[in-house]
Amino acid sequence: MGLSLKPSKLTSLPENERMSSLPLYRIRGVLIIFYLFILIIPVFGKQFNFKAFDTPNDSGNSISIYLTVTDNFSTGRYVIYRIDEDNNEFEVVNFELSDSKILEFSFIDSNVKDGVGYRYQLYYTKKNLSSYFILSETSFIYSSPQWYHKKKTPVLIGILIYVLVLFLSILLAKRGGIKYIRKLPGLDAIEDAVGRATEMGKPVLYLTGLERISNIATIASLDILARVSKKVAEYETPLLIPCFDPIVLIIAREIVRESYSFTGKPDIYNEDNIYYITGNPFGYVAAVDGIMMREKPAANFYLGAFYSDSLILAETGAATGAIQIAGTDSPIQLPFFIAACDYTLLGEELYAASAYLSRKKELLGTLKTLDIMKILIMIFILLGSILITFEIDITGFLIR
Amino acid sequence: MKKRIPLFIVFLVGMLMIIQFFIPHRLSVTFYTGFLNWFTAMVLFALIIGIGTLLNRHFKKIKRKDDDWGFSIVTITGFFGMLLIGIFGGIGEGTLFMKLFEFVLTPLQATMFALLAFFIASAAFRAFRARTFEASLLLIAALIVMLGRVPIGDKLTFGFASTLTEWIFRIPNMAAKRGIQMGIALGMIATSLKIIFGIERSWLGSDD
Incomplete structure (x- = not known):
């Protein structure tokens, strides 16, 4: 991939490397910035996606950052900054893309506090240039813990079905079934x-x-x-x-x-x-x-x-x-x-x-539960086999 | 009441554990880690009782001069020897404790493990006696797998043995294993639910 990801130092960039304090007094620097703005920025606008959001299904104190860079993007160094509500600024992550390939980068910033707003800024520089450009900025994101893990819903449904079948089987067993x-x-x-x-x-x-x-x-x-x-x-x-x-x-x-x-x-x-x-x-x-x-x-x-x-x-x-x-x-x-x-x-x-x-009847009922659940699993396996044989994709329907 | 209280505790803790599995909130995480820490503390106390039962048994054997009581002296000497060496000599790298561990205990464990090779041979001899149709199938499958796993066997069969071996592993063997594993998973859930809901009470000594 040619991506070298350096560990976060949680320090600000030196003043002379920041977008807000570009060395504008140097003519050469101004020309380079102008050149980059004209030639690269319009292309960037369509070729990267930067977003931050509260990490789902977690215990709090974390924000997920997601960055996609597509094929024709120029190589260079990227820096992501986190700015809190009091304008305190930290370097979250800093990495270099050394060849032109599609990059999907995700990072979990777990050094945040719940209930405090944070916005993230994506900076970019060409190799060997000291000037950084701000490419994108998120709105304020608030981290919070969740009370339900949405991805575990299928497990919950499975348990509920199992419990239902269990009690029905026990009832059946008690009636001498x-x-x-x-x-x-x-x-x-x-x-x-x-x-x-x-x-x-x-x-x-x-x-x-x-x-x-x-x-x-x-x-x-x-x-x-x-x-x-x-x-x-x-x-x-x-x-x-x-x-x-x-x-x-x-x-x-x-x-x-x-x-x-x-x-x-x-x-x-x-x-x-x-x-x-x-x-x-x-x-x-x-x-x-x-x-x-x-x-x-x-x-x-x-x-x-x-x-x-x-x-x-x-x-x-x-x-x-x-x-x-x-x-x-x-x-x-x-x-x-x-x-x-x-x-x-x-x-x-x-x-x-x-x-x-x-x-004992109620315990024998639990044996019947095992059999019923096995039949259910067999039906699902059979259905899955049929669907995959005929290349029928129902995942979209199920998720919706 | 003697049985209702344990049943209630099992139900409560079991339900809380199921519920916490679906809650990622830090309160749930704290509850879970708290329980694990509590369990670790219980294990330590139980270990003291466990060691007590071991020593008690061997001291009694020595006192009564039961058959093979000499082995009990070895056990007790080993136990207290390692304990005292560890306490007074330390357990770091290069200490006598570590040397005993590396040069006595580890080779002893390796010896026990090495016995497995001989036991596999004797068990295979019994299993492969082609007395029934199933045993004959087992014998044939084992022969193919053995041929397919050694270079000379593969050469002798022009690569056929290794291809067939792969097929045996990937299709019939995997299918049977997955079938068993699904049954095991369902059995585990059933056992857990039976105990949580108080349907299974044999662990209390009686079902009533």
């Missing part, structure tokens, strides 16, 4: 896995993944833990939960304690079996592998967010002969779990697991 739920063998096997561990007198190992509590997969895993821990409490089998995140540890302890109380066996709840290991992924994997080799759990659950550690965990578990049920929302890790585990929950099945296990 959901007759069939697709079988998820991985979840049906939970009881068998816990039963096997009980018969063998071995513990059950449950991992919530290698992510923090802020990760939705971890939250989904904790929901499933609530169901699994009830089964474990019923069978009176030890449940080991080595944690990667200290907050997950605290929540897991509460969930398991409540589950044991709910099943009427609070006395067999052992808090020491739920413990923190480390926040270092490979340190955590090494420790869990050690637990598998020493304790030899009969059932391993890997439910949550996993990364490159997934196969190290699952293969070690397979080597110990444990029945393994995995589920993750990482498409890259799914093949590893499929290869090394007995049952794998694929992506969304992890999020559907809690509803599937509970069999």
Whole structure:
């Protein structure tokens, strides 16, 4: 592009370089100015666009500056000045256009105050000339924060549709409208896995993944833990939960304690079996592998967010002969779990697991929501494909 | 009441977080960063509890002389050793703490990661046993991709393997991945809404 953009120094130009104080006492200077005015300014009038406006969808204290220079514009240096209501003047930006190409320049001036008026002046000089000409000036612009992000409207519409479909599905489910739920063998096997561990007198190992509590997969895993821990409490089998995140540890302890109380066996709840290991992924994997080799759990659950550690965990578990049920929302890790585990929950099945296990009507309704939303997305994809195949552009219509 | 208060807090905070996502105003930004700072502070307190549970478990193992209690001594020595070296020797460049980090911890992590290569081989052996139609398809696809990814394989097939590999990655693989990702995105929204609206209550211990 040949554009060299220099950082803003926020200083005024020297007095002798300012339009308002041109060195008119020099005849040569006057001639050059006259020459430039005659030859260049009329052309400029049609070939550049300079505007400033309050930055949309922002938290305030910023004004956007936009400059377009078209092809035949002469090369040279441009300087944009900001002048506030008290006539204080600052150089906002200063750059040079070294070849004749179309330039689109945008800049966000974030050094302004809300509610104060600022106008911007565009100055230009030919290379090697000390005199600057004012090309354009904006009116007073006022910066202000916005209360609504207009570009997020499609997201808002999407959420509203989702919520509407969710509540309609729940209503339908409560009226007995959901007759069939697709079988998820991985979840049906939970009881068998816990039963096997009980018969063998071995513990059950449950991992919530290698992510923090802020990760939705971890939250989904904790929901499933609530169901699994009830089964474990019923069978009176030890449940080991080595944690990667200290907050997950605290929540897991509460969930398991409540589950044991709910099943009427609070006395067999052992808090020491739920413990923190480390926040270092490979340190955590090494420790869990050690637990598998020493304790030899009969059932391993890997439910949550996993990364490159997934196969190290699952293969070690397979080597110990444990029945393994995995589920993750990482498409890259799914093949590893499929290869090394007995049952794998694929992506969304992890999020559907809690509803599937509970069999409560309102939760089953949320499963139906997923199906309806998927159908809607498929319809949109199909429509988009048709429109793009026949080169029909409806973006203008949608925006209007 | 024991359950209603947490449910109300979750609903309130969840709704506020959704609303703030649509508000660019600085009040909304301040609210969000305030929450994040609060969360960071909570993590620090939780970390103290977490470390407490780790040490408690290992001290108990040593006290009771459980199986493999020697490993617990290694864990506790490592923990307090690094802590004291860091406090008294500093954690800057060239300190003993950093040397232990660079020359002990980092190679140990690399060792764990290197195990992955062997585990991939054993998992692939199991997955590629062509017992079913799907496993056979997987085996064929894997063979093509392996041939397409090495220069000699590509030479042997006159460039056909790499072309087919690209096609496998770009069309069937990408289509399946995107399908799964869309399901995941919808599942995430469903889980969030279920918890915010109190439809999912299993995290409270019971659904009632």
